[in-house]
Amino acid sequence: MPKGANQKMKILYLMQLFLEETDEEHPLTMQQIMTSLKKQGIQAERKSIYSDLEALRTFGMEIEKTSARQCGYYLAERTFQLPELKLLVDAVQSSRFITAQKSRELIRKVESLASIHQAKDLQRQVRVTNRIKTMNESIYYTVDAIHNAISENKKIKFQYFQWNVKKEMELRHGGAWYHISPWGLSWDDENYYMIGYDTEAQLIK
Numbered sequence: 001m002p003k004g005a006n007q008k009m010k011i012l013y014l015m016q017l018f019l020e021e022t023d024e025e026h027p028l029t030m031q032q033i034m035t036s037l038k039k040q041g042i043q044a045e046r047k048s049i050y051s052d053l054e055a056l057r058t059f060g061m062e063i064e065k066t067s068a069r070q071c072g073y074y075l076a077e078r079t080f081q082l083p084e085l086k087l088l089v090d091a092v093q094s095s096r097f098i099t100a101q102k103s104r105e106l107i108r109k110v111e112s113l114a115s116i117h118q119a120k121d122l123q124r125q126v127r128v129t130n131r132i133k134t135m136n137e138s139i140y141y142t143v144d145a146i147h148n149a150i151s152e153n154k155k156i157k158f159q160y161f162q163w164n165v166k167k168e169m170e171l172r173h174g175g176a177w178y179h180i181s182p183w184g185l186s187w188d189d190e191n192y193y194m195i196g197y198d199t200e201a202q203l204i205k
Contacts, residue, residue: 006041011052013040018056018063018075023115027072080113082121089122096190099137143185143192150182155199180205 006013017036022028028036030046037044053063053073062077080088092098092106111119149156157179160172180196183204187193198205 007043009040010037010042010044010048011055013037013042014049014052015056015061018061018073020116022074023118024064024074024076026115026117027066027074029070029072033073075115078113082114082118085110085114085118085122097139097192099140102137102140139192146182146185146194150184155179155181 014033014037017028017033021036030049033049034044034046037049057063061075063073064076066072066074088110089107092103092110095103098106107122111122114122146156148154157177159175159177161169162172164170179199180194181199182194182196184195185192186195196205197203
């Protein structure tokens with residue numbers, strides 16, 4: 001990328017820097033900010049950075065200045081506070097509904113909502129007895145598809161299956177298709193239950 005293009009993106013690099021690397025315990029001095037920008041090929045004077053910080057504040061970022069002798073700057077307020085992120089991580093890790101692989105992916109995304117320093121506090125392992133993670137990765141997307149069908153007032157069709165002793169997927173009821181008008185999803189005891197109208201049986205199930 002040409003040097004001039006980097007200069008134009010200076011304020012975006014500053015925003016990224018504050019989002020990823022700062023929090024109340026980890027402010028950056030003006031010299032550290034200038035050094036980080038220099039690594040991106042951006043030469044910046046203090047006066048222009050002060051102006052950019054003010055622009056970011058106007059945009060809505062709560063960038064604060066420490067009162068210490070060697071002053072620093074940090075992002076004071078985020079969409080989610082650290083205790084809230086910890087709660088989300090714990091919920092994801094302890095859920096049977098979410099596969100182990102999907103849990104890791106979601107937690108990495110949750111970590112991106114914190115600074116790199118706070119993200120280390122989110123790398124926790126919740127121990128829950130008798131709580132085995134599901135092996136079915138598609139469940140995550142199936143629930144989303146059902147929600148979409150409900151909001152769009154559409155029918156869905158599906159087959160029942162079970163796992164045999166060889167851990168192979170085996171269709172039940174001869175592989176028959178069920179046609180349901182989904183009305184809602186109920187979350188009970190770590191499981192999702194779909195409530196809907198069975199067209200063939202003419203019953204709410």
